[in-house]
Amino acid sequence: MAADAREHGIAIRPESEPIDTAEPVMVPVARRRWSWGGLFVAGLSGFLTLSIGVWAERTIVSLMNESPVLGYAALAFAGLAALALLVMLARVLRDILRERKVEALRLRATAALAGSSLTEAQAVAEDLGRLYASRADTARRRALLTDSLPQLFAARDVLTVAERSLLAPLDAQAQAQIAQAARRVSLVTAVSPRALIDVVFVLVACARLLRMIAGIYAGRPGTLGLIRLGRQVLGHLVVTGGIAAGDAVIQQVVGQGLAARLSAKLGEGVLNGLLTARIGLAALAVCRPLPFVEATPPTLGDVAGDLTSWRGAAEQGAS
Template sequence: MSKKQPIVIELDDAPKKSKRATPKTKAVTRDAPMSPADAPAIIDAPISGDAMQAVTQIATSRPSRLLRFFGWAAFTLLGLVISIAFWDFTSNLMARNIWLGRIALGLIAAMILACVLVVLRELGAMARLRKIDDLREKSEQIYAQGDLAAAKKHSEKIVTLLKGRDEIRWALVEYREHSDDQFDTASQMHFAENTLLLPLDQLAQKEIESAARQVATATAMIPLALADVVIALTANVRMIRRIAQVYGGRTGTFGAWRLMKAVATHLVATGAVAIGDDMIGSIAGGGVLSKLSRRFGEGVVNGALTARVGIAAMEVCRPMPFVALKRPTVTALMKNALTGFFGATR
């Protein structure tokens, strides 16, 4: 019994093989095994910190004139409608019962008084922020002019701004003891910065590390689309408010938003939104973590951008520029923030 031979059927439409074959090309058949070298390369998309980029765009965006006019008109109309409704309600109630009408009128007066007090508090907070801005600008002028008397007077204004703070009471005492030992402008300004602002800088850095850790954790753990943007915006506004309070500023609701816009404008003006030398370590850490999880990489980058916002807030809220003291870096802040996150202690 003979073995059956395979039957080969030739198709007329099959393309003819070329007589010239390139030696370097290798025919790959369906049965040939694929090697890892033949697989296409996987290109990772760069991690850019989308949440913090969105927060910066929200803070720096300014509505158009038409939108502002619409908001003013809508707010005025709403106030008019509420006023007329209160008037009709009080008039009808007084017509029905004089004592109930008087009680309602007293409650309306108390609400108006509370609104006036809130407005006055907001105006006072903005005035205090403007005072800090004036002190910082005056510090730059004193460094340029070299006036010792102006430097001592300026230092006394900073002492007045920080008076009554329990956490720096020892610093105020030390300043009072050695303020007369400075005999030139630079030494007087450096002494004031080292004595009065060094403990405040340390408190502000702790606030930045806490906010960066919160944003990094939220970005890594929460998979929702806009949740990381909302959390980053909330954490950054809270961080900026606390930094302003550390340096003697008082921020209300509108004052905090104004301060947020000032910090975002400072970031855009100085080009600090882009990746610089002080973020190379943080970005590298985010790239390493992104190999394990892209969300962790995004968290590190968003935390680093939050730290950069915090540094800009320190520069905006500080009554003196960084001259005698070194400005903190993003890498050092992120190192401390992530060290605290993983629970390591020195």
């Protein structure tokens, strides 16, 4: 057949496989090592640190000249403040290192799956076990993973067993927290009398949800760690195009006559709950130390599907 095709001048080309658009393709973007904004923050921070140091030194010297007791008291308070600042900076550094370790694990696991590297997959599984070594509730599952690794000879099998052993229970906890937060936000914003209360409550609920999901997978972050996590979640939402709920979900919630039967406030509550659930799913994707190998990524219907049950209840009440 190939010879006949060449005789008739027909070129046969291999059919390309369709692109799977279910998962977004994330193209790494080269980051600049420095920026003018970063230099401004660094310079301003250094200037303020020197100013505070000079002011503190002059204050302590002045108090020493007036009364040694007051001077030593001021010196003790300054030392206590400096110690507290060092502890807070150490916690911030710990949170940043932990988040980077989780992100590095996920990238290494993705590369191991793409290259079918058994050695790298085993190293990722071992590092994942060490990540949860301080958790007593994972001791039995970590032991099972360690016993299973020598019996596995494929990278996907290794990561599948690691996911099944260590991350499946954590995924269930995270999804339960997202569903609970979505229901709470939906209910409170549906009955609250003021829009300002809605905004504040949604922001507080989302911040609390981010902290809880991060605590489930890699430890609770501090304030600066939470801000950094929030930036990563927003970046994930922008990349995946998931800032708003899909058209199908919105039609399921507010379509088919629901808007005519429910109050506008109740509809706002449902949409706020869906937005909270979407943010929770993005936080799960960011905080999870492995990509989804065997497990299916949770969808909006998995964590916020019960919000649509309000439609049935409202329709039954109206009829």
